[in-house]
Amino acid sequence: MGAVQSSTVASSVERALDVLAGRRVVALTGAGLSTDSGIPDYRGPGSPARTPMTFDEFRSGEPAQRRYWARSHVGWARMRRAEPNDGHRAFADLERTGVLRGLITQNVDGLHRAAGSRSVIDLHGRIADVICLDCHQVTPRDHLQARLAELNPGFAATAGPAVETAPDGDAVLESVEGFRIAPCTACGGVLKPDVVFFGENVPRDRVAQAYALVDALAPDPSGDPGGVLLVAGSSLAVMSGLRFVRHAFKHGIPVVIVNRGRTRGDEFTTVRVDGGCSEVLPVLAAAAAGSAAV
Incomplete structure (x- = not known):
């Protein structure tokens, strides 16, 4: 065997x-x-309790979107190397x-x-894609990563190597204050990873x-x-x-x-x-x- x-x-x-x-x-x-x-997984033996962002929470406004994209900006740099x-x-x-x-x-x-x-x-869905909730254009996550890095120089580096990565590619950060999010380049709408969030069909x-x-x-x-x-x-x-x-x-x-x-x-x-x-x-x-x- x-x-x-x-x-x-x-x-x-x-x-x-x-x-x-x-x-x-x-x-x-x-x-x-x-x-x-x-x-990491969500429910395997020894996995810590996790509270991933729901779709309704993400749609609630800019504070939730800032929290998501700040965490994802740090986590994606690691997840893409898997x-x-x-x-x-x-x-x-x-x-x-x-x-x-x-x-x-x-x-x-x-x-x-x-x-x-x-x-x-x-x-x-795929975490490597991003969708606009307004015009529904789908673009590569790498493009958004470059835009976020330009808007937030040095942010990912300040998180440090010890930050925990969550199952969907985001990172567990204490603070996301000052992080700047990027709108859709086509219509200025809200960008979301092209994945099914909890609470979404x-x-x-x-x-x-x-x-x-x-x-x-x-x-x-x-x-x-x-x-x-x-x-x-x-x-x-x-x-x-x-x-x-x-x-x-x-x-x-x-x-x-x-x-x-x-x-x-x-x-x-x-x-x-x-x-x-x-x-x-x-x-x-x-x-x-x-x-x-x-």
């Missing part, structure tokens, strides 16, 4: 391999997949072999695409695309056994991810979960592997790709 040492984990990995053998796969991934890339880990690369390998038919990620870090995955639904077209991927895994009466929904690094604590697990279960699609700690979707699971994504996923991917080649 390589890096998979625990006998309990090894046993559940073997059962997961039996479920995955010879079947097509759709993946659903969460923040736990990116922790080994240096990006590199894919073995878990991300395992999914990219599975896609190249044809086993993985699509990937739904709740993460906004872009690391799946950086690892080489192409069939990706960014359910909650996932766009309907993305949800529909994700359901379609899961539906394609359903067994066929003609004899096709169907595929498997493989969940990695998600506690499924929020409905945006849990609904796909429930949907799979309802339609007779096996669900395999790889996650440290229990999840809200355990009751719908065929096999749950209580282990780290970077250790377990390469093992599953190698075996699944091998069985597909036979």
Whole structure:
């Protein structure tokens, strides 16, 4: 089992391999997949309590927007340097072999695409993009970072290396006083990262695309056994991810979960592997790709 040492984990990995053998796969991934890339998660074992900004709070006015962008200005400089880990690369390998038919990620870090995955639904958007709430123009985050650096010279450097980075790429700062925010260059409107904030709805077209991927895994009466929904690094604590697990279960699609700690979707699971994504996923991917080649 390589890096998979625990006998309990090894046993559940073997059962997961039996479920995955010879079947097509759709993946659903969460923040736990990116922790080994240096990006903290929200609800993993040992994670501190976090209170991310809600959409209503962001829309409340300039003080909230200043607080968000000041923290994000510091955090983005770190988050953009994050590199894919073995878990991300395992999914990219599975896609190249044809086993993985699509990937739904709740993460906004872009690391799946950086690892080489192409069939990706960014359910909650991408932190690397910025959208104007007024004219809806989308621009690269790097462009805004340069503008914020010009408006706030030396601000990121004064935060210091010990400042904690939060899961969505912002930094935990004591004070944001004096920070200057940048308006949309097209219309002067309010800029927001092109991600789904807490309290904001996932766009309907993305949800529909994700359901379609899961539906394609359903067994066929003609004899096709169907595929498997493989969940990695998600506690499924929020409905945006849990609904796909429930949907799979309802339609007779096996669900395999790889996650440290229990999840809200355990009751719908065929096999749950209580282990780290970077250790377990390469093992599953190698075996699944091998069985597909036979």
